[in-house]
Amino acid sequence: VDIELRRSMWGFLKDLNDKGTTIILTTHYLEEAEMLCRNIGIIQNGELVENTSMKSLLSKLKSETFILDLAPKSPLPVLEGYQYRLVDTSTLEVEVLREQGINSVFTQLSAQGVQVLSMRNKANRLEELFVTLVHDRKGESA
Incomplete structure (x- = not known):
């Protein structure tokens, strides 16, 4: 189709x-x-x-990974309390644990003068969860 x-x-x-x-x-x-x-x-x-x-x-997801598209010429960000990596000069990948929430990411970035242009999930959430469920069930039956 x-x-x-x-x-x-x-x-x-x-x-x-x-x-x-x-x-x-x-x-x-x-x-x-x-x-x-x-x-x-x-x-x-x-x-x-x-x-x-x-x-x-x-x-049931324990964490989600977000891709943040940053404005050109934004300063290199530093995020306390999160696992993150700079994919390239204008793309940041951040893992957010469910109990952390994402607000602090934006608060920290704003305080550093970093402008976020867009945000998306790195991977399909349902697919990640499905793989985890299947993997966990295989472990139970082994």
Whole structure:
């Protein structure tokens, strides 16, 4: 399916769902599932291993890694209390533990005169969680 048709199809399904129709989505594209679904079931080897709300499932993430695009000529940032690395002169990668929150990152950067132009997750959160769940379950059965 090309990009335009895919977007149109997802828009139609979202509108239908917003009007009260339940839609059962089967997919390996976890990024789309995260965007479109309020509830999720994860099946591994024919067994339902998770069946909960998307919000509840994502709350199990211990940390998230964010990519921050910095304004050109921003000073080199220093972040206390976070693991981070400068990817290039205008891209910062920051790992934020769930209990830390992200506000302090922006407070510290602002105090240093660093302007953040945009922010995104480094990886798909649901995909990261799925890999962790599958890995943990494999460890239990070994």
